[in-house]
Amino acid sequence: METIVRLENMTKDYGLNRVVTRALRGVDLTLESGEFTAMAGPSGSGKSTLLNIIGGLDRPTSGRVEVEGRDLGLLSSTELSRMRRDRIGFIFQSYSLIPVLTVLENAEYVLMLKGVPAARRAEIVRALLKEVGLEGMESRFPRELSGGQQQRVAIARAIAPEPALVLADEPTANVDSKTADSLLELMRQLNEEKGVTFLFSTHDPEVMRRARRLLLLKDGRISHNGGVGHTLDAD
Amino acid sequence: MVCRLAWRSIWRNRRRTLITVVSIGFGLGLALFFISWGEGIYSQMIDQVCRMQAGHITLENPEYREAPAVDLIIDDLAGLRSEIEGWPEVDSTKLLVLGQGIAKSAAGNVAAAITGVEPSVESRTSPLARNIVEGTYLDERDRNLVVVGSELARRLNLKVGKKLVITTNDVSGMLVDELCRVKGIFKTGSDELDAYVIQATIGFARRVFRMPKSAATQMAVILKNADEQEEILARIGGILPGSPIVALPWQKVLPEVASYIKVDKGSNWVFQGILIFLILFTIFNTLLMSVLERQREFAVLLAIGTNPATLRFQIFMESVYLGLIGVFLGVALGAAASYTVNIWGIDLSTFLKEGVTVSGFALSTRIYTKLTPKILVALSAIVFGATLILSLIPMRRVSRVSIVDELR
Ligand SMILES: Nc1ncnc2c1ncn2[C@@H]1O[C@H](COP(=O)(O)OP(=O)(O)O)[C@@H](O)[C@H]1O
Ligand SMILES: [Mg+2]
Numbered sequence: 001m002e003t004i005v006r007l008e009n010m011t012k013d014y015g016l017n018r019v020v021t022r023a024l025r026g027v028d029l030t031l032e033s034g035e036f037t038a039m040a041g042p043s044g045s046g047k048s049t050l051l052n053i054i055g056g057l058d059r060p061t062s063g064r065v066e067v068e069g070r071d072l073g074l075l076s077s078t079e080l081s082r083m084r085r086d087r088i089g090f091i092f093q094s095y096s097l098i099p100v101l102t103v104l105e106n107a108e109y110v111l112m113l114k115g116v117p118a119a120r121r122a123e124i125v126r127a128l129l130k131e132v133g134l135e136g137m138e139s140r141f142p143r144e145l146s147g148g149q150q151q152r153v154a155i156a157r158a159i160a161p162e163p164a165l166v167l168a169d170e171p172t173a174n175v176d177s178k179t180a181d182s183l184l185e186l187m188r189q190l191n192e193e194k195g196v197t198f199l200f201s202t203h204d205p206e207v208m209r210r211a212r213r214l215l216l217l218k219d220g221r222i223s224h225n226g227g228v229g230h231t232l233d234a235d
Numbered sequence: 236m237v238c239r240l241a242w243r244s245i246w247r248n249r250r251r252t253l254i255t256v257v258s259i260g261f262g263l264g265l266a267l268f269f270i271s272w273g274e275g276i277y278s279q280m281i282d283q284v285c286r287m288q289a290g291h292i293t294l295e296n297p298e299y300r301e302a303p304a305v306d307l308i309i310d311d312l313a314g315l316r317s318e319i320e321g322w323p324e325v326d327s328t329k330l331l332v333l334g335q336g337i338a339k340s341a342a343g344n345v346a347a348a349i350t351g352v353e354p355s356v357e358s359r360t361s362p363l364a365r366n367i368v369e370g371t372y373l374d375e376r377d378r379n380l381v382v383v384g385s386e387l388a389r390r391l392n393l394k395v396g397k398k399l400v401i402t403t404n405d406v407s408g409m410l411v412d413e414l415c416r417v418k419g420i421f422k423t424g425s426d427e428l429d430a431y432v433i434q435a436t437i438g439f440a441r442r443v444f445r446m447p448k449s450a451a452t453q454m455a456v457i458l459k460n461a462d463e464q465e466e467i468l469a470r471i472g473g474i475l476p477g478s479p480i481v482a483l484p485w486q487k488v489l490p491e492v493a494s495y496i497k498v499d500k501g502s503n504w505v506f507q508g509i510l511i512f513l514i515l516f517t518i519f520n521t522l523l524m525s526v527l528e529r530q531r532e533f534a535v536l537l538a539i540g541t542n543p544a545t546l547r548f549q550i551f552m553e554s555v556y557l558g559l560i561g562v563f564l565g566v567a568l569g570a571a572a573s574y575t576v577n578i579w580g581i582d583l584s585t586f587l588k589e590g591v592t593v594s595g596f597a598l599s600t601r602i603y604t605k606l607t608p609k610i611l612v613a614l615s616a617i618v619f620g621a622t623l624i625l626s627l628i629p630m631r632r633v634s635r636v637s638i639v640d641e642l643r
Contacts, residue, residue, distance in 0.1 A: 048643070052639055052642075055538070057538055057638050057639055057642075058638075058639045078542075081537070081540055081541075081542060081543075082540065083540075084538065084539060084540040085539065085540020085541070086540070088540075089539075090538050090539050092535065092538075092642065095531075096535045098240065098532060098535075098536070099247065099532075100240065100243035100244055100246075100247055101240060101243070105236065105239075109236075109536075109539070110539055110540060112236045112237075113540055113541060113542070113545065157539070158539075
């Protein structure tokens with residue numbers, strides 16, 4: 001197995017003046033390729049901050065962040081942008097699709113950025129949309145879809161460029177539990193069949209149960225790192 | 236695909252985009268119409284004064300302009316005249332004798348411009364000949380008959396058929412008196428012409444001033460299209476004989492008209508400038524608003540790896556589309572309006588009983604607009620170019636979006 005993410009004693013403080021929020025207080029973490037990891041923790045515990053830093057959207061205050069062996073601290077913002085495009089997929093909580101683009105266009109957007117020819121793009125994305133269960137909806141617009149369907153488009157968009165890692169920040173927070181369940185099922189399936197590496201945050205115990213590995217975040221520190229069953233019982 | 240995204244993005248807020256392009260359209264259309272209106276008035280004005288007076292191009296003795304005097308004549312014009320008249324751009328040519336004198340009647344005396352004209356040409360070309368309010372205009376056979384301006388007639392208490400005496404100096408400086416009779420009274424609406432001008436046949440004028448038989452003080456060239464003046468002027472310059480004769484544009488002969496137009500055009504442009512500023516303000520507002528309300532969307536695009544330059548290009552294309560639609564609409568509206576008025580004209584006589592006088596020059600109450608391609612292109616380019624420049628600010632804004640803050 002290949003190490004995709006390595007965090008060493010990583011901290012993040014917010015605020016420049018007197019009130020400093022210490023969002024992360026020394027995080028060490030390693031993610032291997034093919035993992036399917038959930039990160040749980042109360043609101044404000046630093047989940048989003050951690051995902052943002054791993055995804056190169058934000059920079060840590062101290063410590064080291066490596067993605068695929070590259071020290072993100074050494075990359076320029078242009079290089080970070082390129083890394084996000086080529087190596088990382090993002091799934092946000094909601095409303096992350098471009099409303100004026102169709103399902104197909106949204107899903108192929110990143111491939112377009114990468115310069116993949118239109119015909120090849122359409123081929124890849126059509127197959128993917130079929131896989132995420134949106135066959136026949138290619139030319140719909142996001143507003144014509146349910147929240148769960150929109151998230152499926154977002155998932156397709158994230159995995160279309162075959163990234164090394166998909167980061168999902170509470171991807172099921174805005175849908176009902178049945179939909180959440182099927183979205184998790186889908187991600188799990190993509191993980192097993194295609195080997196896509198997922199790291200997602202959640203505070204839904206049902207969602208945590210589906211993970212293969214669970215991280216618990218508390219006050220900016222990882223308080224549990226390992227199996228799922230034991231933790232939930234202890235909760 | 237970025238262009239497609241840009242195109243669809245501008246239609247996201249359909250109402251705002253429509254309002255924006257319609258106001259660009261109306262603003263530009265209005266500006267174009269007003270400019271073409273002004274140009275129409277100027278060109279009508281130029282045409283009328285040139286026809287009434289010394290033509291679009293005036294040939295005269297090189298010293299005449301400095302110190303007008305009837306002994307500064309030009310002569311032997313037959314060959315030159317027939318050549319110029321043969322050019323397709325030339326409407327007609329006419330010979331003039333312009334002198335000064337005093338007109339006397341029982342009621343008093345006034346200074347007057349004694350103008351010898353060729354009645355057949357004048358009645359065909361000059362608005363003055365068509366504005367006879369009493370009596371009739373001159374014809375070739377008239378000997379001591381004159382037409383006078385209405386104001387001059389009032390001052391000297393003249394009526395058709397009444398007598399007046401013209402006193403002047405001939406070419407050798409001798410004082411001469413000539414008795415003549417009023418054949419007609421004209422009213423052009425121009426205070427200067429109506430109070431000052433006496434027209435008689437050129438034969439009469441030559442006799443009074445004791446000039447050679449074929450001489451004149453001016454030869455006027457009237458063009459079909461005033462815009463061709465420069466070209467014709469150059470062509471005439473090329474064929475002028477060695478004799479002392481120069482060809483002048485009307486701007487030199489009628490400097491007060493030229494400078495009036497210049498000043499008036501300037502003030503028009505100020506007005507157009509304000510109009511265009513308002514258009515640009517609308518565009519800017521729309522561009523900026525549409526970027527500000529999509530911050531989160533841009534944050535998402537940046538997060539998933541969109542290059543800020545790509546995003547800026549998207550905004551640029553949105554401005555291009557907005558500008559293009561607006562300018563297209565404006566050109567269509569402006570061109571349609573000025574074309575219509577160019578063909579049919581607008582009759583202002585119901586609004587302006589007195590007639591239209593601009594700087595002492597009477598104009599026809601029917602106004603025809605004139606829209607040149609140059610103005611059309613220039614104004615459209617200004618609006619479109621300014622739109623693109625204005626888009627720089629939203630473009631800068633977009634690459635400064637804070638991803639993390641917007642996505643929170
Ligand atoms: N941009 C920011 N500026 C200031 N404080 C922030 C910012 N982002 C997050 N925080 C703070 O950092 C802490 C962790 O936030 P976050 O990572 O969003 O937690 P979670 O996603 O687990 O709810 C919270 O106390 C939050 O208020
Ligand atoms: Mg969060």
